[in-house]
Amino acid sequence: xxxxxxxxxxxxxxxxxxxxxxxxxxxxxxxxxxxxxxxxxxxxxxxxxxxxxxxxxxxxxxxxxxxxxxxxxxxxxxxxxxxxxxxxxxxxxxxxxxxxxxxxxxxxxxxxxxxxxxxxxxxxxxxxxxxxxxxxxxxxxxxxxxxxxxxxxxxxxxxxxxxxxxxxxxxxxxxxxxxxxxxxxxxxxxxxxxxxxxxxxxxxxxxxxxxxxxxxxxxxxxxxxxxxxxxxxxxxxxxxxxxxxxxxxxxxxxxxxxxxxx
Amino acid sequence: xxxxxxxxxxxxxxxxxxxxxxxxxxxxxxxxxxxxxxxxxxxxxxxxxxxxxxxxxxxxxxxxxxxxxxxxxxxxxxxxxxxxxxxxxxxxxxxxxxxxxxxxxxxxxxxxxxxxxxxxxxxxxxxxxxxxxxxxxxxxxxxxxxxxxxxxxxxxxxxxxxxxxxxxxxxxxxxxxxxxxxxxxxxxxxxxxxxxxxxxxxxxxxxxxxxxxxxxxxxxxxxxxxxxxxxxxxxxxxxxxxxxxxxxxxxxxxxxxxxxxxxxxxxxxxxxxxxxxxxxxxxxxxxxxxxxxxxxxxxxxxxxxxxxxx
Numbered sequence: 001x002x003x004x005x006x007x008x009x010x011x012x013x014x015x016x017x018x019x020x021x022x023x024x025x026x027x028x029x030x031x032x033x034x035x036x037x038x039x040x041x042x043x044x045x046x047x048x049x050x051x052x053x054x055x056x057x058x059x060x061x062x063x064x065x066x067x068x069x070x071x072x073x074x075x076x077x078x079x080x081x082x083x084x085x086x087x088x089x090x091x092x093x094x095x096x097x098x099x100x101x102x103x104x105x106x107x108x109x110x111x112x113x114x115x116x117x118x119x120x121x122x123x124x125x126x127x128x129x130x131x132x133x134x135x136x137x138x139x140x141x142x143x144x145x146x147x148x149x150x151x152x153x154x155x156x157x158x159x160x161x162x163x164x165x166x167x168x169x170x171x172x173x174x175x176x177x178x179x180x181x182x183x184x185x186x187x188x189x190x191x192x193x194x195x196x197x198x199x200x201x202x203x204x205x206x207x208x209x210x211x212x213x214x215x216x217x218x219x220x221x222x223x224x225x226x227x228x229x230x231x232x233x234x235x236x237x238x239x240x241x242x243x244x245x246x247x248x249x250x251x252x253x254x255x256x257x258x259x260x261x262x
Numbered sequence: 263x264x265x266x267x268x269x270x271x272x273x274x275x276x277x278x279x280x281x282x283x284x285x286x287x288x289x290x291x292x293x294x295x296x297x298x299x300x301x302x303x304x305x306x307x308x309x310x311x312x313x314x315x316x317x318x319x320x321x322x323x324x325x326x327x328x329x330x331x332x333x334x335x336x337x338x339x340x341x342x343x344x345x346x347x348x349x350x351x352x353x354x355x356x357x358x359x360x361x362x363x364x365x366x367x368x369x370x371x372x373x374x375x376x377x378x379x380x381x382x383x384x385x386x387x388x389x390x391x392x393x394x395x396x397x398x399x400x401x402x403x404x405x406x407x408x409x410x411x412x413x414x415x416x417x418x419x420x421x422x423x424x425x426x427x428x429x430x431x432x433x434x435x436x437x438x439x440x441x442x443x444x445x446x447x448x449x450x451x452x453x454x455x456x457x458x459x460x461x462x463x464x465x466x467x468x469x470x471x472x473x474x475x476x477x478x479x480x481x482x483x484x485x486x487x488x489x490x491x492x493x494x495x496x497x498x499x500x501x502x503x504x505x506x507x508x509x510x511x512x513x514x515x516x517x518x519x520x521x522x523x524x525x526x527x528x529x530x531x532x533x534x535x536x537x538x539x540x541x542x543x544x545x546x547x548x549x550x551x552x553x554x555x556x557x558x559x560x561x562x563x564x565x566x567x568x569x570x571x572x
Contacts, residue, residue, distance in 0.1 A: 003368025007354070014356035014397075090352035097318040098369040099342040261275075261321040 004112035008082075012116055017078045021071060025124040028067050032060075032131040039136055053138055058229060060132045061146060065225045068125045068150040075117040076157040080174040082113050083165030092262040102258045106162070110250070114158050118151040125150065142228045149224025152239065153217040159246035160215075163253035166260075185214045215242040265421055265452050266294040266317065271326035273312050273476075286312040288476040289326065294454060294469075296420070299447050301463035301484075302456040303556075304473035305564055310456045311349060313473070314423055318346060330421060342370070345414035349425035349456070351406070355399035359390055359409045362398060363416050370417040377416070384412040387442060403430030411439065422446060425456045440466050464488070464556035472563040480563040487559045492526045493552035496535070499545040507535070523552060 012018050038059070042052045086095055086109060095105060125147045133139040157178060164177035187194065188211040195204050219238035226233050273287040287309045294300045302310045315321035317328055319335035333340035353362050360381060367377040385391045388408040398406065407430055414422055424443075428436045436459075443453050443466050457463050463470060464484055471481040480487060492512070500519055507514055511534070512526035524535050532549065539546055 003365055006368075007357075007365050010361065011354070011356045088352065090348060090350045091354065093315070093318075093320055093346070093348035094351060094353060094366075095369070096320045097341060097344070097346040097348070098366070099338045099340075099344075099371070100369060101338045104338075259322070262315075 004108045005115055008109075008112040008116040012078075012120070015078070017074075018120065020074065020078075021120050021124055024067075024071065024074075025127055028124075028128040029131045031063075032128055033135055035059075035132070036135050053136075056132075056136050057138060057140060060129065060136070061143070061225055061228045064125060064129055064132075064143070065146055065221060065228075067128060068121060068147065069221060071121045071124055072150050072154045072157065075121055075154055076161060076178055077175060079113050079117055079158060080161045080165070080178065081171040082109060083162050084169050084171045084174065087166070087169055087262065096262055103254055106166070106254060106257055110158060110162050113162075114151075114155050117158075118154055121150055121154065122147045140228070140230075142230060145227035146224040149220050149227070149239075152243065153220050156215045156217055156220075156242045156246040159250045163249040166253045166257050181215065182217075184210070185216060186218065188214055189216065189218060212237075212241055213245065215245040217242060263296045264293040265296045266292075266328070266330050266454070268292050268313070268317075268328045269326055271313070271316060271328055272324045273309070273316060273321065274324045285476050287316070287323075287326075290473070290476070290478055292471055292478060292481060294452060296452050297447060297450045298468040299443055299453045299455065299466050301467035301470040302454060302473065303458075303460060303463060303470055303560055307475075308473040308564075309476040310473055311425055314346070314425055314454075314456060318344070318423070343417065343420040345417060345419035345422045347407075347410045347414040347422075347424045347427055349429070351410055353398050353406070353410065353413070355397065358395050358397055359385070359401070359405075359412075360394040362409060362413050366413040367416045372417060380416060380418070384415055387415070388412045389438070404432060404435055407431050408435070411442070419451065421452045421454070423454045423456075426458065427455060428457065428459055428462055436462060460555070460557045460560055470556065472560055474564040480559065484556060488554055488556055489551045492529050493523060494526070494529075494532055494535075494549055495521065495523050495552050496539070496549050497521055497547040498539055499547075501544075503542055503544055505539070505542070505544075520547075 039052050039056050042055060047055070083106075086092070096102065098105075100108075126143070129143050160181055161174040161178050164174040165171070168174065168177075188207065191207045191211050194207050198204070198207070216238035220242055223233055223236070223238050269291050271287050271290045272285070275284045275286055277284050290309070290313065302313065304310050312321060316323050317330055317335060318341060319338070322335075328335060330340045330344060354365065357365055363381055363384065364377060367380070372380075381394075382391075385394050388411050390405065390408050390412065393401065393405060393409075398409065401409065407427065411424070411427060414424065428439055431439060440462065443455070446453055447468075455463060455467065467484055469481070469483050470487055471478050472487075473479070497520060500516065500522060502519075505514055505516075505522070507524070507526075510527065511531055512524060514522060514524050516522045524532070526532060526535070536546065536549065
């Protein structure tokens with residue numbers, strides 16, 4: 001990646017974003033530590049250890065899922081400026097004059113940003129889960145399903161903000177595009193209600209089509225949670241359709257990027 | 263050997279429906295040889311930076327061809343041994359000076375061990391050793407230019423492209439940069455300087471191209487551009503001697519009793535002038551071509567006194 005990972009890490013330190021993640025993680029760890037009395041209370045109610053363990057794990061995973069979702073959101077917002085920043089006047093010349101193809105440059109930037117932020121999110125999530133594990137004397141390696149899905153979700157969001165950054169050259173537009181995509185995917189998640197509202201075969205086809213095209217990161221999160229809790233999963237559509245969407249927008253963005261004058 | 267070849271290069275920017283098209287470069291052709299310092303001059307908007315950007319693959323040409331080291335700009339390898347200092351650069355300001363060199367070196371794919379050897383030499387060359395660990399955002403304009411020059415040299419380039427390299431640099435720094443350029447030439451490097459500072463270019467460049475409105479209006483060695491090939495200044499004991507030429511041959515202008523200028527239609531006729539002076543037994547002390555500054559040549563060129571050479 002031609003040193004871009006180190007560069008992204010240096011930028012993360014410089015912009016003090018890392019401190020935000022660190023502070024949130026410490027608070028989450030303190031919250032986890034404060035849950036010490038939870039299993040004692042549950043056991044005092046007469047529940048057996050397996051039931052208590054199951055309940056605590058469920059609460060822990062759901063809490064961790066919400067915490068990781070917050071970190072992914074912050075990471076996406078924080079990295080929305082990566083491409084507009086790289087391509088602003090005077091800086092684009094610096095990057096584009098190097099003996100590296102534009103495709104490699106952009107993919108290196110995307111992958112390095114993803115690696116750095118994913119590592120931060122996974123580490124933060126693992127620290128919080130590690131605290132829970134220590135407090136409640138339980139550990140389940142399936143937590144990595146949850147953290148892994150969060151990393152995949154972040155890759156999809158980064159693809160969207162990177163593509164928007166390339167087309168618009170604006171951080172604000174990259175953030176707005178991410179928000180708009182999130183709103184559309186949330187609306188499409190409740191597509192049955194939409195179909196009832198329109199009550200038309202054509203509308204049904206359009207809504208279904210959009211549902212399959214758009215990413216489904218909320219459902220991806222649920223998928224990760226289910227896997228972390230050891231539940232069986234039959235529908236992998238959220239995973240591959242989200243990834244396909246990310247690949248699709250990045251492909252279009254790459255074609256545009258390789259042809260644009262700077 | 264030509265390291266840069268540009269043939270009929272044209273760039274037309276589409277400025278939108280209302281403003282129409284802007285012709286930044288219009289059938290520009292030039293060749294730059296290995297080991298020379300080539301000055302690219304022209305007023306703002308002449309197309310100098312666009313030419314740099316096309317060569318570097320930052321902007322795509324509308325038509326025409328260009329190569330660097332025999333490779334087209336679409337091939338990233340064409341930039342493998344090229345260093346570039348952009349005008350109004352904004353290097354990633356979360357980096358220190360040393361960090362910029364390291365980051366740039368990695369973009370060129372240079373191994374860390376090799377980079378470690380080059381850092382000290384380059385920082386010393388641009389006199390930035392003291393500020394190597396300071397963030398770029400804290401640099402003055404001159405310091406940013408110096409570190410920019412160092413990053414342009416990190417890959418030990420064969421071709422160095424500098425867009426306004428002395429911008430923001432104090433007079434001492436300008437002299438130092440000129441010395442660096444001359445040193446690089448002595449090392450066999452090709453240096454292309456895009457500058458508004460004509461006196462700087464005049465002192466350092468071997469050849470110069472003057473661009474105006476996207477066209478090369480004058481190109482040649484600095485000595486060619488600063489001499490009026492058909493004008494000579496003659497120092498001689500003219501005294502009261504009357505000295506005239508046929509109108510077809512040229513004009514004589516007496517400046518004083520011992521100095522005159524002759525403007526000839528054909529510079530070879532200077533021999534005839536000398537013969538005539540000798541015939542009149544006028545003692546000749548010197549005959550030299552009339553020199554102008556590059557600035558004068560530049561203004562003549564951009565004000566349209568000379569037709570484009572393309």
